[in-house]
Amino acid sequence: MTLSENQKTFFYIIVAFIFSIAVRFIWVEQFSSVEQFKFNNQFMINTNDGYYWAEGARDLVNGFHQEGDLSPIDTAASQLTAFFVKILPFSFETIILYMPVFLSSLLVIPIILVGKSLGKLEVGFIAALLGSIAWSYYNRTMVGYYDTDMLNIVFPSFLLWSLIWAIRTREDKYLIFTSLDIILYRWWYPQSYSLEIAFFTLISLYVIYQYINKEDFKFNLTLLTFMMFAMIYVNGLIKLAIVVSLFIFLKLKKEKFYKVIFYLFGLALILFLFSGGFNPIWGKLKAYVFKDSIIVTDLDELKLHFFTVMQTVREADQIPFNTFANRISGNVIVFILSIIGYIWLMIKRPIMLLGLPLLGLGFLATSGGLRFTIYAVPVLALGIAFLIHEVAELFKNKFLKYTVLVVLTIAVLSPNIKHIIGYRVPTVFTKNEVLVLDKLKHIAKREDYVVSWWDYGYPIRYYADVKTLVDGGKHSGRVNFPVSFSLLSDQKSSANMMRLDVEYTEKRFWIDKKEENLSTDKKTKLESSNIGWMALDYGYKNVNSFLDTLKTDIKLPKKTRDIYLYLPNRMMGILPTVDLFSNLDLQTGNKKYNTFFYISRNFRENLQILDLGQGLRFNKQKATLNIGNNKVPINSLIITKYDKNGKLQVEKKDLNPLANLYMIFMKNYHQILVMDARVFNSTYIQLFVLENYDKKLFEPVIMTPLAKVYKLKI
Ligand code: MN
Numbered sequence: 001m002t003l004s005e006n007q008k009t010f011f012y013i014i015v016a017f018i019f020s021i022a023v024r025f026i027w028v029e030q031f032s033s034v035e036q037f038k039f040n041n042q043f044m045i046n047t048n049d050g051y052y053w054a055e056g057a058r059d060l061v062n063g064f065h066q067e068g069d070l071s072p073i074d075t076a077a078s079q080l081t082a083f084f085v086k087i088l089p090f091s092f093e094t095i096i097l098y099m100p101v102f103l104s105s106l107l108v109i110p111i112i113l114v115g116k117s118l119g120k121l122e123v124g125f126i127a128a129l130l131g132s133i134a135w136s137y138y139n140r141t142m143v144g145y146y147d148t149d150m151l152n153i154v155f156p157s158f159l160l161w162s163l164i165w166a167i168r169t170r171e172d173k174y175l176i177f178t179s180l181d182i183i184l185y186r187w188w189y190p191q192s193y194s195l196e197i198a199f200f201t202l203i204s205l206y207v208i209y210q211y212i213n214k215e216d217f218k219f220n221l222t223l224l225t226f227m228m229f230a231m232i233y234v235n236g237l238i239k240l241a242i243v244v245s246l247f248i249f250l251k252l253k254k255e256k257f258y259k260v261i262f263y264l265f266g267l268a269l270i271l272f273l274f275s276g277g278f279n280p281i282w283g284k285l286k287a288y289v290f291k292d293s294i295i296v297t298d299l300d301e302l303k304l305h306f307f308t309v310m311q312t313v314r315e316a317d318q319i320p321f322n323t324f325a326n327r328i329s330g331n332v333i334v335f336i337l338s339i340i341g342y343i344w345l346m347i348k349r350p351i352m353l354l355g356l357p358l359l360g361l362g363f364l365a366t367s368g369g370l371r372f373t374i375y376a377v378p379v380l381a382l383g384i385a386f387l388i389h390e391v392a393e394l395f396k397n398k399f400l401k402y403t404v405l406v407v408l409t410i411a412v413l414s415p416n417i418k419h420i421i422g423y424r425v426p427t428v429f430t431k432n433e434v435l436v437l438d439k440l441k442h443i444a445k446r447e448d449y450v451v452s453w454w455d456y457g458y459p460i461r462y463y464a465d466v467k468t469l470v471d472g473g474k475h476s477g478r479v480n481f482p483v484s485f486s487l488l489s490d491q492k493s494s495a496n497m498m499r500l501d502v503e504y505t506e507k508r509f510w511i512d513k514k515e516e517n518l519s520t521d522k523k524t525k526l527e528s529s530n531i532g533w534m535a536l537d538y539g540y541k542n543v544n545s546f547l548d549t550l551k552t553d554i555k556l557p558k559k560t561r562d563i564y565l566y567l568p569n570r571m572m573g574i575l576p577t578v579d580l581f582s583n584l585d586l587q588t589g590n591k592k593y594n595t596f597f598y599i600s601r602n603f604r605e606n607l608q609i610l611d612l613g614q615g616l617r618f619n620k621q622k623a624t625l626n627i628g629n630n631k632v633p634i635n636s637l638i639i640t641k642y643d644k645n646g647k648l649q650v651e652k653k654d655l656n657p658l659a660n661l662y663m664i665f666m667k668n669y670h671q672i673l674v675m676d677a678r679v680f681n682s683t684y685i686q687l688f689v690l691e692n693y694d695k696k697l698f699e700p701v702i703m704t705p706l707a708k709v710y711k712l713k714i
Helices: 005-030 050-062 076-087 092-105 108-117 121-133 135-139 154-169 173-188 190-212 218-231 236-252 254-259 261-274 279-289 321-329 332-348 350-363 370-393 398-422 431-443 454-464 477-488 491-514 520-527 530-537 543-549 569-580 683-689
Strands: 449-451 563-568 597-600 609-613 616-619 624-627 630-632 634-642 648-654 661-666 671-676 698-703 707-712
Touching: 005 092, 005 108, 005 121, 005 398, 050 076, 050 092, 050 454, 076 092, 076 173, 108 121, 108 154, 108 370, 121 135, 121 370, 121 398, 135 321, 135 370, 135 398, 154 173, 154 190, 154 218, 154 350, 154 370, 173 190, 173 218, 173 236, 190 218, 190 350, 218 236, 218 254, 218 261, 236 254, 254 261, 321 332, 321 370, 321 398, 332 350, 332 370, 350 370, 370 398, 431 454, 431 563, 431 698, 431 707, 449 491, 454 563, 454 569, 477 491, 477 530, 477 569, 477 683, 491 520, 491 530, 491 563, 491 683, 491 707, 520 530, 530 543, 563 569, 563 683, 569 597, 569 683, 597 609, 609 671, 661 683, 671 683, 683 707
Parallel strands: 449 563, 634 661
Antiparallel strands: 563 707, 597 671, 609 616, 616 624, 624 630, 634 648, 661 671, 698 707
16 A cells, blocks of 8 residues: 555654654653542642643633732633633643643644655654654643643744745745744744744845845745734734735735735834834843843832842853753754754755754753753754664665664654653642642632742632732742741731732732822832832831831731631741842841751651751750751750641740750651741741741631641731
């Protein structure tokens, strides 16, 4: 039986698609018996940001959401998810879990079609097998990695395919394919412009080349015109209408169309410019050229100094070459051979120069972060596949030729599959943690706020269907400050701050929404942080003095809703980071207190010594702590444990009332904490670790070992 070219293409696409999906099921198989990774009889997702899109999709399916709840109902990812939920017979959890698997595997289609355009279907097939499961592409599109990545490479790869075919065949239909792909890509991922601009620039250079050499460049100029119209910064449906009308014009009056092509091109450029098309590029350029002037401190209108998240993320280190190569090709040798293969491919087929924007963006990873490596994956997969194919071609014997093809393909796939087998990513939350939030959903109202650190913002909003102050996208120094302050100050200050920040956040939202003309006084307040605004309202010029008053009974704004405090054990490890955001003199930006907080989960003990690691040794008989060679006094030693009924028992041994350090042994957690008095008295430690809450301020709502929820009583 001989298959036609199209049948063969279809067959290869199906096989590669199934392969890509099957490999992604390795994770499902590995964790099939881990009940703590499941909720509602389904695996939970393993990327925090996924809960953001999930919240939007849930609200779209339900048909309502609350004003000011930050639910992303306008985003493509949420809209597409909601669409699938409506048309498919699977649960919401199943759909968000497997969407990345099926959508990211679509990558095999453009890769195989590019191979077809080279006249070498096998090259496309081998590249599709590798590209769909290559290290970094897998990491960012595996089962449960529910994020925009699932289509971020698929769209530009389709664009690469349609541009190659457009330039090669000069067939009009590719003008529409290209425009549609750009419109969809922009809808899916608004940051896509840089890649589109790169493709546009490359083709522009080709048109100039054709013009100089007096070749016919009209079709390519038409292609550029369609691309530019598809790139204008307006609603996607408007752009669709524009390109479709343009296409009809081209089809009906070709001669006339080509007569005015220069005007059309000019019009597209002007519209692009005036719709703000160059703004993002200009912004980027400024950031690169004037690197020094990038503000690293977060100053508000009142010149308050906030901590920036940038300060916690260490300056992006040079990524080691090995890591970089592994993430693109799975192996350094394969990576180098891929580059050789791609260069060879470009020499033999100059049209493959069109892969350079993708490759270039992938190489940005060396300066901009690992997440970029996925862009280089399809192009370099084509490079190595081409090399393998050319090597196999050296053999005249058909059997030998296919053996070489198969062996080399397995050789480049295996490091990636090995990586996948070892890449055992846990879910974001465990079942027991989610059960707490699910229970809270039935207690809290949708307009209520849950205060917690930003890392838990998206999952809290998704599972408990409430509002939050901070989340994975809203966590600048100025919004983190009140939350950090609430977690780390004394209970009175914490309670006052929570009420204040929630009411001010809501007030800000409504003023923003009404867009009323504000007096300059009010404008200053609104453009400053919530803290600054509060301080001004309470008549303080100095924010520190204002913060001091929170320890007292101040008059609070009118209570509009309930507030819950979510305290997970998970936060223990990042407590020092949480502290950085409020351990600040906002007037000067200087650190306020020296913090000591140490957590040991890996301690060893003998009759006399309890070794906490990192040079911390506790002498059990003398009840003294050695930090390195320094003997430091301990104020008290506290042991917590759960009794048979699951009630927390706290046993306190006072040692030295003048000492500043406290030691807490959390028996059931196998955790020992050593901390200074300020941290010890913080709301987080008192409420979560010791359940020692002020009954006038807080009320326990859900108390489990992994997470505790309190309701604010003021
Ligand atoms: Mn909501």
